[in-house]
Amino acid sequence: MEVVFSGMRPTGRLHLGHMAGALSNWVLLQESHDCYYSIVDWHALMSDYADPSKLRGNTREVLLDWLAVGLDPNKCAIFVQSHVKEHAELHLALSMITPLGWLERCPTYKEQILNLQNKDLSTYGFLGYPVLMASDILVYKAHKVPVGEDQTAHLEISREIARRFNNYYGGGREIFPEPCILLTHNPKIPGTDGRKMSKSYGNSLDIADEMPVIDKKIRTMKTDPARERRTDPGEPDKCPVWDLQKFFNEDVPQMQEIASGCRSASIGCIDCKKALVAHVAERMAPIHERRERFAACGDELSDILAEGAKKAGARASRTMSEVREALCMTKL
Ligand code: TRP
Numbered sequence: 001m002e003v004v005f006s007g008m009r010p011t012g013r014l015h016l017g018h019m020a021g022a023l024s025n026w027v028l029l030q031e032s033h034d035c036y037y038s039i040v041d042w043h044a045l046m047s048d049y050a051d052p053s054k055l056r057g058n059t060r061e062v063l064l065d066w067l068a069v070g071l072d073p074n075k076c077a078i079f080v081q082s083h084v085k086e087h088a089e090l091h092l093a094l095s096m097i098t099p100l101g102w103l104e105r106c107p108t109y110k111e112q113i114l115n116l117q118n119k120d121l122s123t124y125g126f127l128g129y130p131v132l133m134a135s136d137i138l139v140y141k142a143h144k145v146p147v148g149e150d151q152t153a154h155l156e157i158s159r160e161i162a163r164r165f166n167n168y169y170g171g172g173r174e175i176f177p178e179p180c181i182l183l184t185h186n187p188k189i190p191g192t193d194g195r196k197m198s199k200s201y202g203n204s205l206d207i208a209d210e211m212p213v214i215d216k217k218i219r220t221m222k223t224d225p226a227r228e229r230r231t232d233p234g235e236p237d238k239c240p241v242w243d244l245q246k247f248f249n250e251d252v253p254q255m256q257e258i259a260s261g262c263r264s265a266s267i268g269c270i271d272c273k274k275a276l277v278a279h280v281a282e283r284m285a286p287i288h289e290r291r292e293r294f295a296a297c298g299d300e301l302s303d304i305l306a307e308g309a310k311k312a313g314a315r316a317s318r319t320m321s322e323v324r325e326a327l328c329m330t331k332l
Helices: 016-029 041-048 052-069 086-097 100-104 107-115 129-138 149-169 211-219 240-248 252-263 269-296 298-326
Strands: 003-008 034-039 076-080 144-147 180-183
Touching: 003 016, 003 129, 016 034, 016 052, 016 144, 034 052, 034 298, 041 052, 041 129, 052 076, 052 269, 052 298, 076 298, 086 129, 086 149, 086 298, 100 129, 100 149, 107 129, 107 149, 129 149, 144 149, 149 180, 211 269, 240 252, 240 269, 252 269
Parallel strands: 003 034, 003 144, 034 076, 144 180
Antiparallel strands: none
16 A cells, blocks of 8 residues: 655644645545654744744644544554654754755745744754655655645655665665655635635634634625625625635535525525535534544543554654665664
8 A cells, every 4th residue: 555644733723724625635545545644743843942832732632633524543643743753863864965955945944934033943953844854754655745735845855855865875776765745635715804714814714613603703704895785796706705615515506596696686695604604514513523522532642642653653663774774874
């Protein structure tokens, strides 16, 4: 079976954008691939080193969201990056052969340094962000890496590092396969203000939000600005609520009624939103139920992470034996 690796930083509760994009893809992949999904706490620390106090809580929230949407610890390895020491060890080895220029030229690096002026990111560790990412992937010899568009530059560096390692130490053999990017399809999921859903915009519908909260957020959402009054006709294609309908509402006749009702002003935004909330409630019910069930059992969560780390560690330690051998570090 082909190996899949992906990771997410523990930034706290995930939202419906994560669910519609990355996570639904991960859930499908676990049926057909040998999947390793990691909460990458070292990566979080690279930018949030000044205050790690939220790390533990955020890791728990991400884990609960993963389990809630259907990642199944019996089908994939779910673990915390720092629990598998081999990530850090390979990171050190790969740092030896990674030219500074590759990292300095990385567009996300330049961008982050400029954009996050409130954090001092001119650290040795942060420059190496893509090296740690390469280690995450290569330590499992992963073939496929499902990520969004924003990670393409990082994936390219991973491939270059793999190639360089093979050239130096492979002796004609491919120690690391070059990982392929599996570009995540991200359906358009707007936040409550119509912009892209994002935690940093404060416009998100979270997976963990209970239905009354989601109901309130949707009821106060912006709609087509042309529909100022109930009697003004609207255009669904200019309305963020319609984008949510397209994701959650699978009732085709009802969708047609809503679209024509909006265009003719025979229904109001409130009617449209009520229908949407009903569909969201239906879709989220089993997800919320699972989340509550996992949140209620304390020890089981750490057992899941321990199992995941054990499975991941077994594969990672085999790779590291080969790496130490290739680097002539075997016992005398
Ligand atoms: N950098 C990725 C992100 O911010 C997270 C990540 C860390 C990752 N290591 C990885 C993704 C390895 C894929 C593979 O989304």
